[in-house]
Every structure is written in C-alpha cells, then in structure tokens.
Amino acid sequence: MTDGARHIPEATVSRLPVYLRSLAELLDEKVTTVSSERLAEMAGVNAAKVRKDLSYLGSYGTRGVGYEVEYLAFQMSRELGLTHDWPVAIVGAGNLGQALANYGGFTERGFPVACLIDADVDKVGSRIHGVQVHHPDDLPHLVEELGISIGIIATPAVAAQGVADQLVAAGIKSILNFAPTVITVPEGAFLRKVDLALELQVLSFYQEHRAPDPV
Amino acid sequence: MTDGARHIPEATVSRLPVYLRSLAELLDEKVTTVSSERLAEMAGVNAAKVRKDLSYLGSYGTRGVGYEVEYLAFQMSRELGLTHDWPVAIVGAGNLGQALANYGGFTERGFPVACLIDADVDKVGSRIHGVQVHHPDDLPHLVEELGISIGIIATPAVAAQGVADQLVAAGIKSILNFAPTVITVPEGAFLRKVDLALELQVLSFYQEHRAPDPV
DNA sequence: ACGCCCTCGTGCACGAGTTCACAAAGCACC
DNA sequence: GGTGCTTTGTGAACTCGTGCACGAGGGCGT
Structure with a gap:
C-alpha cells in the first residue's frame, strides 16, 4: 500500500x-x-x-x-501536481497563438502564459496582450529563466514537428499540440493534442449518419 | 453487405x-x-x-x-459527410469566440463561420473579423436562413448549458463545447467537448508523476 | 499461362476500461 | 450497545478496442 x-x-x-x-x-x-x-x-x-x-x-x-x-x-x-503554477510557453504568435495567450482560462487554472515564441523577427521583442514575444533560439534560456515546463504549439502544421524538436531540445517534456498534424516526441516526453477541425469532422460524421432527418 | x-x-x-x-x-x-x-x-x-x-x-x-x-x-x-460545407455558429463573442471566428482552420476544412452569437446588445449588429454578430433570439431564424447545423459554445461556463438548450431548441443537433463545464444535450443531439485547461492538467499529472527528474 | 511476391482483410487472443452487485464499514437513533 | 440505514470500496463479468498473425487475393514478370 x-x-x-x-x-x-x-x-x-x-x-x-x-x-x-x-x-x-x-x-x-x-x-x-x-x-x-x-x-x-x-x-x-x-x-x-x-x-x-x-x-x-x-x-x-x-x-x-x-x-x-x-x-x-x-x-x-x-x-494532479496543481499545488504550484506551471508556466507555459506558447509557440506561434499567429491568430491562434495570440488568442490562446489572451485566453484567461490558462492562467486562472494555474498555467500562466510566461512568453510567446515566434520566428518572425518583426514580432520578436514586442508585447502581445502583455506577453513578451521571444525568438525560438531563446528557448533554452527562457526555460531556465522562467521555469517553463510546458510548451503549447500553435504554429502552422508544417512548422509543428520542428518546433516540437526545439522544445524537447530545450528541456521541455510536456507539449500540447494545436497544429493540425501528427507529431512525435522522444520517449520520456509527454504529448497531447487538440485538433479543432477534427472535432467538427467527427460531428459531421455523426450528423450525416445517425440523423437521416427522421421527417 | x-x-x-x-x-x-x-x-x-x-x-x-x-x-x-x-x-x-x-x-x-x-x-x-x-x-x-x-x-x-x-x-x-x-x-x-x-x-x-x-x-x-x-x-x-x-x-x-x-x-x-x-x-x-x-x-x-x-x-465523413464532407462533400458539402457545414456552416457553423459560434456562440460567445468574447476572447475565445472571437479567436475561433478569426481562426482560418475551420473555413479551410469546410466549416465556414456563418455568424457569431452574443447576448451583449453592444456587440449585436457589429462585425468581428467580417462575421456578423447576432442575438441568441435570432437563432431559429439564422438556422433557417444560413443553413447552420453545428453550434460552437465559447461562452463562460455558467452560460454554457443555457446556450446548449437554445441551440437544440433552434434545431441544431451538433454542438462543440469549449466552455470548461459539463453540459448535457437531449437524446439525438451530438456533443463533443474541447477542454483546454484539462489538457494542461493531464500533462501536469504525468510530468509530476512519471518524471521525478531522473538526475 | 503460371507462379511468385506483395499487401489487404480479418479471425482471434489479449488488454484496458466500464458496469454491476455486494460485502464492509461508519453513523445515527433508540 | 445494538440495530438499521447509507454509502463506500472492490471483485468479477462484460464490452470495447488493439495488435498479431495468417489466409486470401490481385498484379507482375517470365
């Protein structure tokens, strides 16, 4: 016991x-x-x-x-390990990334958005909704500095795997992937995915099938 | 066969x-x-x-x-029923709702955002990212007019169940719930949920448990 | 036309998760 | 202190999904 x-x-x-x-x-x-x-x-x-x-x-x-x-x-x-906060880094400061940074639900539940990461040099250095934007190369430094242990991928699909590799290389073991593509991480890292369009497609399937408009 | x-x-x-x-x-x-x-x-x-x-x-x-x-x-x-588009209505024009309306991934995969729904009279009538904002009372009309068959709930948790009821009453059978709460729909309706904070909490669990920092 | 090779389709065994049903265990009231 | 009511904790049956292993079946080269 x-x-x-x-x-x-x-x-x-x-x-x-x-x-x-x-x-x-x-x-x-x-x-x-x-x-x-x-x-x-x-x-x-x-x-x-x-x-x-x-x-x-x-x-x-x-x-x-x-x-x-x-x-x-x-x-x-x-x-659940929720006795302390888990600062997260959101990679990809596009539509989705910005929205997630602005979404209060994360901070509220103990996952403060510590920084945004984007490769676009025009964005690096600026602040979005009060969150500083950094370059991917800064990741190892940021992990150290801000105590980041969870990375959120909100990039286009093509960039997702590369970003995942960078996150892992920087020592981040937990990754939440929003990009609509399959990515893999090495043994010992944890990956979960949220596929927004997939959910709609599943709904579409059931609506098309089980509900043939019962007059 | x-x-x-x-x-x-x-x-x-x-x-x-x-x-x-x-x-x-x-x-x-x-x-x-x-x-x-x-x-x-x-x-x-x-x-x-x-x-x-x-x-x-x-x-x-x-x-x-x-x-x-x-x-x-x-x-x-x-x-999957993807031979035609499925117009969706997003309920809740707050942070998350606006972000989802602006997120191109839905339209791209055959789920155009036909309208936003919000109870706030200041928002009703305006356009957000090119999408018209309507009042919940207009739902039955909108379903008819725009052929909406999927509703996305992006409201605060307290409002979610009420919105779900309104969607179902308006004839919408498929609902995707982003609000961090459990909602129920009557038999014959389809419900899927995306719980953003939950995903992070699960990651937190595994990081806390299986990875006790192996030196 | 024949036989070899490749890949699909699937029966079967296994494992994970769910549900039932009931014994164990605590509280309250007499 | 005993009796009965309530609700937990869990063994066991069952359902659902997975993965292996192999037979079936089609193309291609000779």
Missing part, C-alpha cells in the same frame, strides 16, 4: 480535472460533503466510475457519508 | 480525419497509391489498425498494391 505503487489508468487521469472542477463548485457553495452519486451527476458520468476513479487516489471517502469536499479537492490537486 | 448496416466504432471515427489529412498530403505530392504501412506512419498509428479502420468503410484496397489515394480520399470524405 505504498504511495507510488498504484498505476492510474489514463482514462481516469482525464476525468480527474473534471471532478476537481466539480469539487471547486461545491466548495463555492460551502458544501462540505459529497456522495459519489452527486459528484457523478456533476461530472456527467456514473457513480461506480467515480468511486473507482477516486479509489485510485486512496481511500478518501467515508462509508455511509461520502467524501469531504475540501480534503478530496486537496488530495486531487496534489495528485 | 448493404451499405448502411455497418457500425463504425467511435475510436475509428476519430481517426478518419487524420487519415484524410494524410491522404490530402499525398495528393499534393501527386502520389497515386499508398500502403497501409505508409499511411500508418503518417497518421502515427500501426498498420493493422489502419487496415481495420479502412475496412469499416468498405473494401477499397487492392491486395499486393495498396489503396488508391484519390479514390480512398473521396470515399472517406463521403463517409
């Missing part, structure tokens, strides 16, 4: 942030205790899954009562 | 757009034929999976040769 032995399934990891958000809501409402059933409803999943997911973190519930909201939120934050 | 009988797994559906993008690249390079192995490499998956995925669409390959790029791309587009 050592602390580090348990392996948390990836599917569970993806749900933890959703639970955490629900717990934050409950905290706002001064609710002190929550059942798996209520939490399941808020997170849009079923109660058994909530219990199993939470059991991976440890036995933090009380039978007959439920989970203590504040304590569970703390444990979950700890598990 | 009727055409509509087969049920395509969701995991496969999510990969089709990736294959399609790879095929588009190959078309650009004037490549006429591609093997499952090559396609797998481009899409970042393994060859057996490619073959299985494609087999759900039908037997479009030729043994000993591979798949004809153009024909396969056409069949896949048809399957």
